[in-house]
Amino acid sequence: MLSTMQDVPLSLATLLRYGSTAQSEAEVCTWTGTESRRLSYGDLGIQSAKLAHALRGLGVGEDDRVATFMWNNNEHMAAYAAIPAAGWVLHPLNIRLFPEQLVYIVAHADDRVVIVDGSLLPLFGPLLPQLPAVRHVIVANGDPAQLQAPAGVQVHGYDELVADQPETYDWPVLDERTAAAMCYTSGTTGNPKGVVYSHRSMWLHSMQVCAGNGMALSDRDKTLVIVPMFHAMAWGLPYSALMCGASLVMPDRFLQPEPLLQILAAERPTFAGAVPTIWNAVLGRLQTNPQDISHLRAVIVGGSTAPPSLMEAFEKLDAPILHAWGMTETSPLASVACPPAGTEGAEAWRYRLSQGRFPAAVEARAVGEDGQPVPNDGTSWGEIEVRGPWITGSYYDPAGNVTDPDKFHDGWLRTGDVGTITPNGYLTLVDRSKDVIKSGGEWISSVDLENEVIAHPDVAEAAVIGVPDPKWDERPLVAVVRREGSEVSADELRDYLADKVAKWQLPERWTFIAEVPKTSVGKFDKKRLRAQYAAGELDVVGEP
C-alpha cells in the first residue's frame, strides 16, 4: 500500500530558497581584521543566483565538480549555497594538505573550476601547473592578475564575473540522492579518500543539528564557524543555519587567539565550533587577557576529544563546551554530549565528558576483535561501527569500483575508533584502534594517559604512542610539551600520575618535545611521532 504523501525531494535548493526568503534577515558576517562584512541571507540568495549563472556561463554542467580553496567567508558561503542547488558538486579543498595530496585530490575528483581566495594565491599558484584538468580559476577577495596561469587556464575575478548576472536562478528539481558536495578525508594513512554527500544526507543532517536534544540550533543563534568549511562541511553548520535562520560569523583567515577574541567581542555569537587545539589557544590568551565570553551558550568541540581540563576551564567562563563526535564519513555529526534529562552534578558531568549520545537516525554498535558486537554496557570495548542516512557507505571512485572494503562491515561504517556504548546510547571513546597500546595482553588507552598528563599545570601538550617493548610487546611513550618556563621532569610527572592510573599502566618512557606534530586539520600526528621515535630522533628518558 502506497502512502498518499507528496513525493517532494529533500533539496538544498529548497533550503536556499527558504533561507533567503523567510529567514532573509539573518546574515553571514565575515571578519576583515577590524570589523565584519555583512551579507544578509536575502542577499545571499541573490549572490548565489549570480554565481550559479556565472558558473553556467563557464560551461559548468550536470555533475561537474566545482572546487573551493578558501577561508570561511561570505563568498565561500555563496559557493556552498549555489553549487549544489544548481545540481553541481561542491568540493571544498583542504588548504592545509600537503601539495602532493592536493594534486592527487583535484585530479581524483576531476575538478574543472576552482574558486580561490586572493590571500591563498601564494599557496595555490604553485599548485596550478600540476592540476591539468582545471580550466577556470575564479579569484575571490583578491586580484586575479596576481595569478600566473598556465596555458589553457582562464583566470577570472569573482566580483567581475558575477557583477552583471541575473539575480534569480531557476534551481532545478533533483533526485534527493544526487551528489551535493564532497570532502576528502585527511587520514594519515594512504591516499585521501572521497566522501560524497547527497542532498538527502545534508538535509537530514541539518535537521539533526537543529534538534532540541542536541545542538538545538535556531534563529536565536549566531554561530561562529571556526571549523573550516573544507573540513567535514564545517560540521554542517552552514546548511543548518540556512534551515533555521541562525546567523553565521566567519573568521576568514583570522584564526589566531587574538583576532578570534576580537570577533567574539564584536559579534557576541551564541554558539561556536572548533577543534580543541583552537579552544586551548583561546583559553591560553584569556588567562592573560580576560574577556567575557558568556554570550556563548554552547562551545561545540569536535574533531578530537576535548580534555576534561579544557571543559572545566570553559565551564568557569560560563561558556559551556558541548562535546560532539563524528568524522568526514559521518557528515559529520554522529553524537552530541547533552546529558540525559534529570541528571545533575557529577553524573551530568560524566555524560558531558563522553562523546555523546547517538540520535535516532544514527545506529551504532561496538564490535569486538571477533567481529561480533559487544554489549552496550558502558564497559565493553569495541570498534565503533555506525549506520544511518548521513553515514557514508563507500568511498568515491571515479571508475565506480568498490574501494577500501575493509572500512565497511555488513553495510556499517567501521570508524576506526575504539570505545564503549552505555545502555542509554552514550559513546565514550577509548582510543583510535591503531593507537590503542597492547601491553601484556591488556589494552591501554593512549588518550586516557594524555588526558591525565595534560591536566598537570606544567604541561602544555602531551601525546602518547605505543612503542615496542621486549617484555610486554608494547608500552606507552609520553611526549610532553612543557609550558613556557617550566622545567618539570619525567620523574615528577610519573609521581603525579601514580595515584591517577593503574600501576601497570604507569609509563616508563618519556620525551620532552617543542611541539606535538599535527595533521593538516590540527590533530596529533602520531604516525609522525612514531616515525621520529623509530628513527631515534626523540630523546627518551626511562627506556629500559
Add this chain to the structure above:
Amino acid sequence: MLSTMQDVPLSLATLLRYGSTAQSEAEVCTWTGTESRRLSYGDLGIQSAKLAHALRGLGVGEDDRVATFMWNNNEHMAAYAAIPAAGWVLHPLNIRLFPEQLVYIVAHADDRVVIVDGSLLPLFGPLLPQLPAVRHVIVANGDPAQLQAPAGVQVHGYDELVADQPETYDWPVLDERTAAAMCYTSGTTGNPKGVVYSHRSMWLHSMQVCAGNGMALSDRDKTLVIVPMFHAMAWGLPYSALMCGASLVMPDRFLQPEPLLQILAAERPTFAGAVPTIWNAVLGRLQTNPQDISHLRAVIVGGSTAPPSLMEAFEKLDAPILHAWGMTETSPLASVACPPAGTEGAEAWRYRLSQGRFPAAVEARAVGEDGQPVPNDGTSWGEIEVRGPWITGSYYDPAGNVTDPDKFHDGWLRTGDVGTITPNGYLTLVDRSKDVIKSGGEWISSVDLENEVIAHPDVAEAAVIGVPDPKWDERPLVAVVRREGSEVSADELRDYLADKVAKWQLPERWTFIAEVPKTSVGKFDKKRLRAQYAAGELDVVGEP
C-alpha cells in the same frame, strides 16, 4: 554522480528500536482516574513485539490495515509503535464520528482487525454488525465477554492475546515510502477522505517536532497528549516522543477539566497539546479552582485558531500557549508560532497570535481567486496552498483512482484556509474559504468577528456565519452563547464592537443560542448553524 551515502530508509521500526533502548527510561503514563499506569519505553518495546506477534498470529500480513477504536493510553501507544514497524498500516478510528461515517470508513479502508477499548464497547458493539470485513476484535482494558460478536468475528482479550508472545520481533526493513498509518478527515462536507502517511513522512515530521525553532521537543519534556490519537496522529507527538525520549502522559477517557487538572497536578508535564475548546474549559475551571500550571513550558494549541483572550489568560498563568497550524492532510504540523529572534513585547505577541512560521520543509503560498499566488506581504489574502514531504498529494482510493482533484493545484495541497503570509514566512489565517463573508464586493473574516465578540466578558462562545442579504449579497450573523447568568443583549454587544471593527463590518444580525454546534473533533460546525438558520430555527435579532 551518485553520493556515497548509505541508503538507509527512514523507518518507524528504527524509531521504536531507538526509543526502547537508548531512551528506555522515558515512559508512557496513562491516567486511571486516580493515578497513572506507567509503561517505560523499554517495556513498550517488549509490548510492541508481543502485539506484533499476536497480530501476525491472527493472520495480519503485509499492507493489512489494523484499526484502533481507543482513547489515548498505553495500549494505543503500543499499537502506534508495533503496527507500522511490522509493515502493516495503523488506522486509528475517530470514536466521535457518526456511526454511518465510521461504517463508511472501516469499509473504505478495508480494516480486518480492530483493537477496541473496553470502555468504548457500548459505542463499538452496535457498529460491529455493520462492519462485514472485520474478522477480529481485540478488547483492551476491558472484558471481551461483553461484546456480542456476529458470526465470523472472533473476539480476543488484549492481555490474553499478547501474554505468551515472544518479547522481541524481527522488524522488517521497508521502503520508506511504504504506508505506515492512515487517518480520515472529519470534514463536514462529503464523505471522509483518507490520508495515508509513510514511514518517511512520519520520520521527517517527527524531526520537525523536535526542531529548536518550533516545538523543540526533547528528552527534557513530559508531554500531555490531550489531542486524541485518532485525530491527525495526535499531532505526531507519539512518534516524536520516541525519537527524542520525551515521556508521554495519556489522559485515556478523562478529558473533562477536573480530571485534566488532576493529571496536570499529578504528572506536572512540561508540554501539552489540545484544541482551544479544551483549554477554554480548563481555564473556566481554573478561575474557580486555582492551581499552579506553570510547569507547562508550552501549551500547544491547534485544530482551530486560539482566541487572543485565551492566549492572554494562559500567559498570566505562566503556561504560554504556542499556536500551531495544520490539518490531517499535513501530518499535521505545518507552522508553529514562535516569534522571530529578537522580537519582544507587542511585536512578539503579534507573531505569537499568528498561525506561525513555516519550516524549511513546508513550502507555502497564498493563491488568489485567479489561481495565481498573491505576494507574501502580510496583507494580501489568498487560499493557502502547501507542498512538502509530509503533505498529502492525494486521497486514498482503494481502486487507485485519483479523487478530489479540486483539492490539489499543480502538486500543491489546497488547504481551504484563506490567509496572508508575511515576507518572513508567518501565516495568519483569515477564515476558511467557505466561511469568508462576501459583503458588497468586500470580504469579511468570520473568525475576526468571532474573536472580537468572544473577548466580551459576558460571552462564552460566538460563531459567525454569512447569511443572504438582499442589498449586500451576504452579511454576518453572530450566534452568541452567553456566560451563565448573563443577560447581555445584541445592542450591548453591537455597541461593544463599534470601536473594534470597521463600521461596514459591524453585524446587524444576532442570535442567542445554548451551544454552538460542534463537529466530532470539537470545531464549530457552521454547516449545521447555516442549516438551522435556513430552516428558521434560530431566533434572530436585527434581521432587516
